[in-house]
Amino acid sequence: MQYDREKEVEQLGSNKTEYRMDYDPSVLEAFENVHQYRDYFVKFNCPEFTSLCPKTGQPDFATVYISYIPDKKMVESKSLKLYLFSFRNHGDFHEDCMNKIVNDLVELMDPRYIEVWGKFTPRGGISIDPYVNYGKPGTKWEAFAEKRLVQHDLYPETIDNR
Amino acid sequence: MQYDREKEVEQLGSNKTEYRMDYDPSVLEAFENVHQYRDYFVKFNCPEFTSLCPKTGQPDFATVYISYIPDKKMVESKSLKLYLFSFRNHGDFHEDCMNKIVNDLVELMDPRYIEVWGKFTPRGGISIDPYVNYGKPGTKWEAFAEKRLVQHDLYPETIDNR
Amino acid sequence: MQYDREKEVEQLGSNKTEYRMDYDPSVLEAFENVHQYRDYFVKFNCPEFTSLCPKTGQPDFATVYISYIPDKKMVESKSLKLYLFSFRNHGDFHEDCMNKIVNDLVELMDPRYIEVWGKFTPRGGISIDPYVNYGKPGTKWEAFAEKRLVQHDLYPETIDNR
């Protein structure tokens, strides 16, 4: 599942990208991290995430924040966009979506560290925000993930549903 | 008190859910955490909490933030909504409400970690914000709770009663 | 040092106002406007309004802004608080609540001008904000109300349900 320039060109060659409408991790593409000598963060801000509620079929909406420290590979941003769009007509619970995104990106990139935070809009007056993180097992990044968990969200943002 | 699909369907079958009007923890429902292999947070933002003052009978209002790391069970969100609504015509002090919510959710889910923060509107120019947290006794989550307490609210939000 | 229910009840005999739990305009009290020589506004900001949905029984929440120009009478603010609290366990549609408040305050005070704006929290991703105004018929205040209607809410506040 390495980065494939040809495929990319192909994809860009048509200006009508085929947006998949059900969950499809196979659209994810990776490329090489040319700064492997360094630990650094890359964050994606994704305020246009939408999926369907598996119980009621009603659309759900979230802003998703994805932050990771790459090892050998990085996720290509246009493929990430297509991947996130593939949840559009897919039914899944909030916490399952966030766990899946972590699992799929770990599968793709095998990163040193990754975290995903989804902030959903309310249903019935309550909104739900799952936060999932991961450090590569057997490395110092496991402790890194634990340290971030203990400091997670000590200051809940003010929510008034407006 | 395990998750019961039938009951849920039942509940959803009538579109006129019976909203209990006095404190009733029995409405809480749990379901299984399918990601027990991982420590992750789920947060509920609940800006529509209201109860009655036990001294004056006057309605109180708060935004309540509930954040937890599940172990084997998770709280079903619609049942949480009904549970919080059951405080509506119930008289209780601010700090007792928040401690009760922690106790009831611990009873229901036996989570690794949980915290509840209520931010009430003022009476007589002063507002009160209780913050209660809990880590499963005899596990590393006790220390986790202590670490979060020492870092709690170092930056009080600006309050001007307007 | 325990809480003493008896004493409290006694004591509230004077300062324990009886909070009515269904819609009751009879609690409204008026007093004389001592500045009748002048047209001026009084505004009440009421962020703690709650009622019940007549279809689902679910609690609704709103911030209500009431603004008026008194004629001979003014509404006493503590009685207004009791009046608004009387919607707490009363079922009514958003736009009917706002129209009723205008009608009841007109009945009480016969003001030169009055307007009521309710801003509710969302259900199913959509929130509803009714705005009702009134100028005393047969006076210049009718045109006053029309001018304010044409300028109403040209800048919708940013709503993101969070």
Add this chain to the structure above:
Amino acid sequence: MQYDREKEVEQLGSNKTEYRMDYDPSVLEAFENVHQYRDYFVKFNCPEFTSLCPKTGQPDFATVYISYIPDKKMVESKSLKLYLFSFRNHGDFHEDCMNKIVNDLVELMDPRYIEVWGKFTPRGGISIDPYVNYGKPGTKWEAFAEKRLVQHDLYPETIDNR
């Protein structure tokens, strides 16, 4: 296309509402305005609008503000939600979506006045916000609409794409 209590009950009887996935104005339902003796505004804040770009197939996102002064009929809010959701997999330009919403709601309710403002997220660094309004032809509401147009958005909100 009058308000039909039976149909409404029917719709609510199943807790799995069928969310239509292509543009369908037939889901819109009206009910009677019981305050026809008065001109007043009802506003819907709809931050969860999404459609598809007809050129690229890429999802578009907007917050849509709908504000109207009813005449004899009002739009039922749950049916409005279903109607807006029906744009989810429908391809249309921003300004065409907004004009269609006005046209469909005029067809449904024949209101005194209506306006629809869509605020979309950017593509290529530029975001587009169409604003469409309408006053019933041959009535004073035509001039009402013109007056609001001349005052429209004199204070563009600060946009920095973040």
Add this chain to the structure above:
Amino acid sequence: MQYDREKEVEQLGSNKTEYRMDYDPSVLEAFENVHQYRDYFVKFNCPEFTSLCPKTGQPDFATVYISYIPDKKMVESKSLKLYLFSFRNHGDFHEDCMNKIVNDLVELMDPRYIEVWGKFTPRGGISIDPYVNYGKPGTKWEAFAEKRLVQHDLYPETIDNR
């Protein structure tokens, strides 16, 4: 009640100004407007206003905005500060305080136009904001005041009591 340099020097000569603790309009001082050839606004922002509730004796707090177009005289700002401080231990209703400030400043300066807006902190969940304006009778400033009244506060600021 003209501006008196001597008195000013006197006042400044002692660095321990005597702060009057009950309402005292006699502390107000005026000086000459040297730009009488022009209509212009001067606004005072006064976020440190406090008085006592005449019913309960409880302190009240407000931000007061005073805005005027001078004619021949202007109010000296240090004397205005002393005047506003003189409400500190004085009991009066919100709307009476604001009307008195207008009356006292009209008495002092005979301005072309003046307006005073008080924004108080809530008691029992409701806050009260009186707005009083005045245009010199028999001049074009009467119509000026009316035009501002019809446009007053079309956008109530968001109040959540926090």
Add this chain to the structure above:
Amino acid sequence: MQYDREKEVEQLGSNKTEYRMDYDPSVLEAFENVHQYRDYFVKFNCPEFTSLCPKTGQPDFATVYISYIPDKKMVESKSLKLYLFSFRNHGDFHEDCMNKIVNDLVELMDPRYIEVWGKFTPRGGISIDPYVNYGKPGTKWEAFAEKRLVQHDLYPETIDNR
């Protein structure tokens, strides 16, 4: 200079659009307004405008807001993006850029009404914001433009250069 579907496809066929690096109004494309029966606004928010200072060669940055009421033609948004990018290495004064944009879009679309507001970042502690508007001569839109000019920016946004 009518809308040309072929040319558009051509442009989209290559995913490496040629970004012109000096001012070039010829990249602008128009298409037909299918809602000519109605007066409505379309606004473009463009926070990524940059040009060069003609005196010092230093880059200038602005957010540009373009708002218009179309007549027969509308500007195609991708071509607008290319047009604005063509200022990137072009030297021109702030107020000349804004006037040119109005002139070029009038030339392209012959709109009923258009306005352009540029908000630049400071140089030497001062920032400059030109606002230019236009109504079609000999029509009611001339008066429309005048009315908007008299109401322009009565509330300067708070600027502190941070």
Add this chain to the structure above:
Amino acid sequence: MQYDREKEVEQLGSNKTEYRMDYDPSVLEAFENVHQYRDYFVKFNCPEFTSLCPKTGQPDFATVYISYIPDKKMVESKSLKLYLFSFRNHGDFHEDCMNKIVNDLVELMDPRYIEVWGKFTPRGGISIDPYVNYGKPGTKWEAFAEKRLVQHDLYPETIDNR
């Protein structure tokens, strides 16, 4: 200085509470903490604090944030309000007021931990914000207080005196 029900009743019996006008810690009342099995925070937001400058007699204004972890006793909130009001006509320096509040509440409640942060309005262009904290000597709460001190206010809020 134990909690005294009689006194409380007395106090509540008259709805015209006597507001003491000079510093009086004897008004403070305590009650029992019924959750002594747990460490939790209670915070009071007090935006209506005012005292007098001991040098100039000029009124000072602050928002005071009081946050503590109770041991056996808790401070009754209405008595805290009266206590803070008792500074109204009392002359004291900013840092002395904040230290006194800590000392008086320690004397009253003997809490596990307490902190008090005052944020005053400026005089001569500078505002002063004292922050005082305390952990019960000879317990782990001493280290708790030190840890909070080292993390105190690493992010000064933006102050521009407006």
Add this chain to the structure above:
Amino acid sequence: MQYDREKEVEQLGSNKTEYRMDYDPSVLEAFENVHQYRDYFVKFNCPEFTSLCPKTGQPDFATVYISYIPDKKMVESKSLKLYLFSFRNHGDFHEDCMNKIVNDLVELMDPRYIEVWGKFTPRGGISIDPYVNYGKPGTKWEAFAEKRLVQHDLYPETIDNR
């Protein structure tokens, strides 16, 4: 006092501009308006204005907003910066500074319309904001100025001195 290219070059030729430290309107430079065929606004945001209090010698600080519609001439922005800096060690009252700026810029440019709004930091808890405007006498711009005065600052920004 026409625009003089030579002088400008001269000024820019030395990178150590001589900053005048007392009020000096002679530094102002004008240049030709090349868009005289159109009425448009140019606004300068000047958050770095400072002068001295003529009574106490204490420095005063303000943000000054200058907005005008040019006729034949425009003010050169670097010369405006030098002009505003020339108030740095000059003693003058707030309202006199703002009136002087209007008078000097009218003298320099003879504009169609101009307005100047100064927003100062507080002294003794009160801040002062003068607003001065001007329309060319004997033209329609006089009425233009009057219309803006009647709409001036209907929404005072929230000031809390922090």
Add this chain to the structure above:
Amino acid sequence: MQYDREKEVEQLGSNKTEYRMDYDPSVLEAFENVHQYRDYFVKFNCPEFTSLCPKTGQPDFATVYISYIPDKKMVESKSLKLYLFSFRNHGDFHEDCMNKIVNDLVELMDPRYIEVWGKFTPRGGISIDPYVNYGKPGTKWEAFAEKRLVQHDLYPETIDNR
């Protein structure tokens, strides 16, 4: 350099304090810390700092935050104001100003801990914010300073130069 009551009175006796116009640390006055038994913070918010650029002579502006834990002495706030004003016509680089303030206050008070953060307005599109801290050498406060340095400004405030 101890606190000198006489001198203070002298200074206040004249209401026209002599504001020194070049850097003068000798104006700083200290007084005794009466709470030496406790470690606590005092913060000064100083949004009215201005100096001159030593290269161009152009005025620079900053908000300066000064925060310290006193030992035996505290800085008198009016003298601090005069000290900061003494930079007004003094030429110095941003980072040198901030280091000097730390050095002068250490010299004056010999505090346990002190930090100074200057946030300047931009020149040429870039703003500079130096942050300097200090813990008394040979005490635990050295480590205190290091801990704060490692946590400094992990969340840069959003800067857009507007």
Add this chain to the structure above:
Amino acid sequence: MQYDREKEVEQLGSNKTEYRMDYDPSVLEAFENVHQYRDYFVKFNCPEFTSLCPKTGQPDFATVYISYIPDKKMVESKSLKLYLFSFRNHGDFHEDCMNKIVNDLVELMDPRYIEVWGKFTPRGGISIDPYVNYGKPGTKWEAFAEKRLVQHDLYPETIDNR
């Protein structure tokens, strides 16, 4: 690559600095840190960063925050401005730009610690924010960098692409 006063003067002598239009680290200039006895931060806020996308040629925009603790040398701010401007017509990926800036500034100054955070505007609904830090190898600053990485961005700012 030491600081060269002559060169600086040269550069300032011409008021038309030559802005390089492709990436050029040779424009960077250093000067001596005169406070080497102390560890302190200097931060540059750079909201006017722009480069080109290497795939599409489209301009990219970011706010870049650069923060460092100097050792013997510091970067001269005008040269930093020119260096950042040299990315203007240069094609590079977001994370490569940020890594390059760190590498070039390490090469120039050999600092104790440095970090660079870029916050870009979105393309296709997603924005990317790389964060790179560095501590001098073989010194305590390596651990310093690691500690800051583990605490990086625990509170993602709210992004909605507007």
